[in-house]
Structures are given as C-alpha cells and as structure tokens.
Amino acid sequence: MHQRKLGINGPLVSEVGLGCMGMSDFYGTKETRDRAESLRTIQMALEAGISLLNTGDFYGIGHNELLIAEALKTISAKPLISVKFGAMRNPSGGFIGYDARPSAVKNFAAYSLTRLGMEVIDIYQPSRVDPTIPIEETVGAISELIQEGKVRYLGLSEASPENIRRAHKVHPVTALEIEYSLATRLIEKEILSTARELGIGIVAYGVLSRGLLSGSINGSLQDEDFRSHSPRFMGKNLESNLERVNVLQELAKEKNCTPAQLAIAWVLHQGNDIVPLIGSTRTSSLKENLGSLSIKLSPDDLKRIGDSFPDGTFQGERYPAFQMQTVAK
Numbered sequence: 221m222h223q224r225k226l227g228i229n230g231p232l233v234s235e236v237g238l239g240c241m242g243m244s245d246f247y248g249t250k251e252t253r254d255r256a257e258s259l260r261t262i263q264m265a266l267e268a269g270i271s272l273l274n275t276g277d278f279y280g281i282g283h284n285e286l287l288i289a290e291a292l293k294t295i296s297a298k299p300l301i302s303v304k305f306g307a308m309r310n311p312s313g314g315f316i317g318y319d320a321r322p323s324a325v326k327n328f329a330a331y332s333l334t335r336l337g338m339e340v341i342d343i344y345q346p347s348r349v350d351p352t353i354p355i356e357e358t359v360g361a362i363s364e365l366i367q368e369g370k371v372r373y374l375g376l377s378e379a380s381p382e383n384i385r386r387a388h389k390v391h392p393v394t395a396l397e398i399e400y401s402l403a404t405r406l407i408e409k410e411i412l413s414t415a416r417e418l419g420i421g422i423v424a425y426g427v428l429s430r431g432l433l434s435g436s437i438n439g440s441l442q443d444e445d446f447r448s449h450s451p452r453f454m455g456k457n458l459e460s461n462l463e464r465v466n467v468l469q470e471l472a473k474e475k476n477c478t479p480a481q482l483a484i485a486w487v488l489h490q491g492n493d494i495v496p497l498i499g500s501t502r503t504s505s506l507k508e509n510l511g512s513l514s515i516k517l518s519p520d521d522l523k524r525i526g527d528s529f530p531d532g533t534f535q536g537e538r539y540p541a542f543q544m545q546t547v548a549k
C-alpha cells in the first residue's frame with residue numbers, strides 16, 4: 221500500500237487508515253456489534269497494509285481500545301494508533317460532558333495506555349475543543365506527555381482555524397481529524413488551507429458520510445444507531461440525499477466501481493496530505509472499500525465529480541443540534 225506523510229513533522233502512514241469506532245459504538249452498541257467480525261476486519265486491514273488505526277477512549281467506553289489490543293495480539297504488524305479523548309460517558313452510555321483540563325488529559329492517557337497495553341500512544345488528540353479551557357492548556361498537557369515519552373504526536377479533531385493556530389503555537393500539530401467527503405466539504409473553505417500553511421496533515425473521517433454515500437442506507441435505522449437522530453438521515457432530508465446518491469451511483473457506473481469506492485477515491489485524490497479513514501466494521505465492506513485505492517481519477521473526472529456535489533448539496537446537518545455546537549463550522 222502507498223504511504224502518505226502525516227504533517228511535515230509526522231510519520232509515514234498507509235494512504236488510508238481504519239476507523240474502528242463503528243465496531244463498538246454509534247452504529248450500535250458494544251453489546252450488539254459483532255466482535256468476531258470486528259477482529260477479522262482489523263486483521264484484514266493490517267494484512268492489506270493499513271498502518272493507522274483510529275479510535276477514541278469513549279468509543280464503547282474503552283471497549284474499542286480493548287478490541288484493538290486484542291486484535292494486535294494475533295498479528296505481528298505494529299500499526300500506529302490514534303486515540304481521541306475528552307468525551308465523558310455514564311455507565312448507561314449517555315454522554316455527560318467534556319473534559320480536557322490538563323489533569324483530565326493525563327488521566328485519560330493513563331487509562332488508554334493501560335487498555336491498549338502500550339507504552340506510548342502514537343497520535344493523541346482531544347476529540348473536541350473544550351470551550352471551558354484555553355486550548356493552550358489542553359495541548360500543553362499533551363506536549364508534556366510527549367516530553368515524557370507517553371505520546372508521540374499531537375493531533376486535533378474538529379478544531380476551527382483559530383484553535384488550530386493557537387494549538388500549533390504551543391506544540392506542532394501533526395494531524396487534524398475532521399469530517400470530509402463529497403457530502404461534507406466544509407474544510408475546503410478555510411480549514412484545509414490553514415492546515416496546509418502550517419504543515420498539518422488531514423485525517424479525513426466520514427468519507428462515506430456515515431455510510432450514506434455507499435447507497436446502502438434505506439431509512440430503517442435502529443434507535444441505537446446515532447444516524448437515526450442525525451438530521452442528514454431524517455425525513456425529507458434523507459429523501460433528498462438519497463436522490464443525490466443516485467447521481468453518485470451513475471458516476472460510479474461510468475468508472476466501473478461502486479459509489480463507496482468512488483467517494484473514497486475522490487477524497488484520496490484531494491491531496492497527498494489527506495489520509496482518509498475507512499469506517500468499515502465488516503470484512504466485506506473493507507474489501508470493497510480497499511478497491512478505491514486502484515481507482516485513477518483524471519482532473520476532468522475530479523472536476524465533474526466535485527461539481528456534481530457542491531457544498532450544501534446534501535440536506536441536514538451532519539450532527540444533531542447539540543453536537544453541532546462542538547464541531548468546526
């Protein structure tokens with residue numbers, strides 16, 4: 221698999237990473253996800269050459285990190301692990317706030333290291349910028365963890381251009397994790413140019429807009445699936461969005477690929493400083509998505525595809541209202 225450099229000071233990683241979130245959370249609960257299939261999916265990804273696994277300590281309340289640790293026991297590959305922290309959960313799984321104070325950062329890191337069974341976290345980032353704490357303090361704590369050898373690289377997630385600049389002054393930011401797809405093109409306004417100016421790599425998540433762009437969503441989502449509460453997947457918005465996915469299906473037919481493959485290939489072609497995360501939880505969807513790596517898109521193809529889905533084409537916010545307050549806008 222081809223490699224991409226994550227930020228000017230960062231590591232070389234496979235051109236796509238594997239996002240492990242859905243194996244423990246958000247599309248179901250840790251109790252309802254298929255653990256054996258998740259383990260097989262991680263294993264398949266590593267055997268295919270994926271060298272970046274993405275997780276968060278709150279994905280399944282530690283479940284996702286334990287799952288990754290278990291998967292790594294059976295394979296000699298040593299992928300980089302990127303961990304997010306800060307979101308707090310109660311024992312029933314509810315989200316009960318956010319904490320990115322320096323002491324909390326160090327506490328979260330200690331638990332993650334233990335669950336992962338590792339000496340060092342490769343990339344560590346607050347999952348959201350904590351509005352109650354200056355970002356300099358959160359990032360300062362990660363910088364100390366880097367000096368202590370407990371973390372290798374600093375990341376950010378869903379940070380605004382201003383917060384990216386403030387954080388970068390405290391410690392060089394290696395990667396910004398942010399939603400980017402044909403359905404969510406916000407970063408093209410200011411965030412991408414800010415990251416490029418500062419030499420920060422982009423780890424793109426939601427490249428299928430949470431499965432929407434695969435064409436396999438039919439509207440019957442379980443209550444435990446966060447998409448059933450996400451405006452993009454509700455009512456008239458979903459109807460309109462599925463019509464737009466039909467356009468993607470047609471473009472994919474022309475390139476002899478599936479809409480998911482075309483959507484991932486399009487993000488891959490937006491620059492070598494962007495590493496898309498594949499959010500597969502099943503080996504069959506991972507296999508399909510890896511097919512995107514061999515799709516070549518010409519400048520004409522890219523223009524045609526990009527022009528078919530200008531910013532604002534897809535209806536409905538990407539998160540429910542209360543979560544929209546915490547993401548980059």
Ligand SMILES: NC(=O)c1ccc[n+]([C@@H]2O[C@H](COP(=O)([O-])OP(=O)(O)OC[C@H]3O[C@@H](n4cnc5c(N)ncnc54)[C@H](OP(=O)(O)O)[C@@H]3O)[C@@H](O)[C@H]2O)c1
Pocket residue numbers: 238239240241242247274275304347377378397398424425426427428429430431432434436480497498499500501502505506508509
């Ligand atoms: N920084 C952040 O704030 C943030 C937020 C969300 C996620 N993330 C990270 O980004 C990763 C990827 O994001 P994501 O999983 O939310 O979004 P995504 O990659 O756009 O979509 C994943 C969803 O699409 C389905 N899917 C994938 N390939 C498919 C295919 N070929 N055909 C049909 N369905 C397909 C997946 O389930 P199946 O494989 O079961 O089909 C899953 O339900 C996460 O795992 C997580 O690590 C970061």
